[in-house]
Amino acid sequence: MNKIKLVGLDLDGTITQHKTKLEEKNKRVLQEICRKYKAVIVAAGACQRVFEQLNRFKINIIGNYGMQEAEVIESAGSNQIKLVKDITVHKNRAEITDKIERLRKMTGYLGYQGDTVEFHQSGAITFPLLGTKAKLEDKLSFDPNRLKRREIYHLVKNEFSDDTVFIGGTSSFDIVPKEFNKYTALMNYAEKYGVKENEIVYFGDDYGLGGNDEHVYQSKIKFVKVDDYLMLKECVEALIC
Ligand SMILES: [Mg+2]
Structure with a gap:
């Protein structure tokens, strides 16, 4: 873990119950991660939804499988979300x-x-x-x-x-x-910060067939399986101890 420069985290099922607000215990885990590493949420949902679900926690967000990206910044004592990427496709x-x-x-x-x-x-x-x-x-x-x-x-x-x-x-x-998935999105994000594939660790729960973390799981990115979001702290231990 000592060469890790970027931590990617899925949201639903990994940090929180599905579509449910961030709980105190995992908030502390996130704080610990963010204190030591550059970190980003890589979510299936839209950035704004993720931001609210995390009670406006200060962490950058990749949303809609990479169609959106948001920076969360502190301004006038509160956290604000700023979309830096917002791709829309038109569907019939x-x-x-x-x-x-x-x-x-x-x-x-x-x-x-x-x-x-x-x-x-976004068109998703x-x-x-x-x-x-x-x-x-x-x-x-x-x-x-x-x-x-x-x-x-x-x-x-x-x-x-x-x-x-x-x-x-x-x-x-x-x-x-077709071109959007969490792996491509995370690699594009990493590239901006000069982080290589083997310097990323990712936490996700949906790594099986058709799962929204499957592309990351099948890649060379170090993947930590979180089968129960209540066990996130234990899963993250090697990283933050
Ligand atoms: Mg999930």
Whole structure:
């Protein structure tokens, strides 16, 4: 660990429960990391959402698989977020909705709460199997081992073959333009600071097939598996002791 110059961290499932505010214990872990290293969050969600989820913690954020990047700076006694990269792609929403409906028919996930698909400002898409308004507890218990989504992963990939499809969050698929993934995003970020691949360590929970950390896991970046965000402190120990 002594040549590490950059620490990358996934958010949901690694530092916090999914889409849930940062807890005190892991806040202290993050503070320790940031005190010793350059660190960045590499998230599937948008930077603003990540910033709020972390209670406006002072750490830079790569959002939407690299489509967004934000610096968090201290100004007048409070932390402010400043987007330094914000790529938008234009997608044909009607065409995407048709694809989602086709997939629902194919897979039997016909009932959902709220909307059938979520369009992010960047052009990234989330296909929430339970709908955009499903309750968090239903989402958390839906597919904790990701097996239900792995079973239909190939169908979603096939329908969105021009994009990269991730098994995201708790009960959804994230669909982003082909060139975006956490590995490429983290390497682009590292390059800006002159950090090499073997000088990065990454903490993530979603390293399996189709997982949103899989590209990083398959690379030469040192990967620390965090299978339970409540164990983050233990996982980080070698780095901060
Ligand atoms: Mg995660």
